[in-house]
Structure formats: structure tokens, C-alpha cells
Amino acid sequence: MTVNALSTGFYSADFSSGSLGLYDGSPAMMASAGLISALMQSLAAEAPAVAQPIWFETGRQWGASLINTVDQLVQAERGAPLSSLPFEEGAAYLQRWLPGAGYGAMAIETTGYGKGVVAVRLVNSLFVAAAGHAAEPVCHLYAGLFSACFSAMAGRELDCLELECQSMGASECLFIIATPKKAGGLRERIAAGEDRHAIAESLRAGGG
DSSP, X not given: OOGGGGGGSSEEEETTTTEEEETTSOBOOOOOHHHHHHHHHHHHHHOTTTXXXXXXXXXXXXXXXXXXXXXXXXXXHHSSOGGGSOHHHHHHHHHHHHHHTTSOEXXXXXXXXXXXXXXXXEESOHHHHHHOSOXXXXXXXXXHHHHHHHHHHHTSOOEEEEEEOGGGTOSSEEEEEEOHHHHHHHHHHHHTTOOHHHHHHHXXXXXX
């Protein structure tokens, strides 16, 4: 998160005690790009085979807590839980609150939700700032976070993969949230050598 995020109401801070919390009172923390970079390098060096799943699962747990905070904000404003809103309206609340909470500037596209696909376009990811140039996507924590948030909103299990990443030279990070089966199919296409940008273009065109 960023210092500017403190002015959004998403966080509460007590500078006299040095404490930071979410809207619901649960604890939060601030992390610099330098700290994230050190954690990424250490995990990649010590446990390269499981580094990506660890970041993803961390994001899942973070997202489960985060969506509860968003739900309370929605209830305070609408008098109804997030789960009672149409999916598109719930996504609009995420798009409104997450950037203000310091998660980067984002746009959530729900036009493909009827086909089981949601896209999130993100810039200014903390992980891109920490990693610099990379050959593969680096924002695995965000992928886990989006998986948890959208699963809670949809009332069913949804997976998430980062299809394009600014660390690889893309203009933005592109996350695809989809059913586990569809997301697995996308991963198979990537593993088979299909170009990530070409896959993204086919999804934009309404293809698989």
C-alpha cells in the first residue's frame, strides 16, 4: 500500500502507537519495493520450485481478508452485503476501493463473465517495481488475491493467472479470472509455447 491510501478510509492509522489496520480493525502493514524485492529474491533462491505457489496462496489468504473489508464498506454504503449485488456491481466496488487501498491503478472488465472470464488490467504493481525486468510474470500474489476476491463474489471457485506483465515489457499487467478448467487450459497453451499476447488478443476477440 501507499501513504496516499491512508486518506481513502480503507485503512486506519494510529501514528502515536505506530499501528496500522484495515477498515474492519484487522492489522495491516506497509511494505516498500525494497522489502518485496528482498523477499522475492530470498524465496526464489531458497525454494524456487514452490516460490510461485507460496506467493499465490499468500495472495489468496490476503484476498479473503480483503474482500471481508470491502464487504463491510459496501454494507455501510448500501445497507446490503457485497454478495447480494449483481456481479458487475460488486466488481465496480472492487475497482473503486482497491486502487485507493494502494493496490495500483486497475480496470476490471466483466463483459466476458457470462462465458466464465473476467479480466483485470493493472499498472503500478508493487511486484513489478520490486522485480524490474523479468522473463515471466511476477505478480503471483495479486493473482491469488484476485482469485479469492472474485471467488467470494461469484459464490464459486475461480482461478486466476497473470497472462501479461509489465515486468516482461507489456504496457500493463493482465490477469484472467476464470473457472479452474478454463484457467488450466490457458496455462497449457502457455506451456506449449503459444504467445501470451496472442492469447490475450484471442480473449479480447471473444475466443478461447
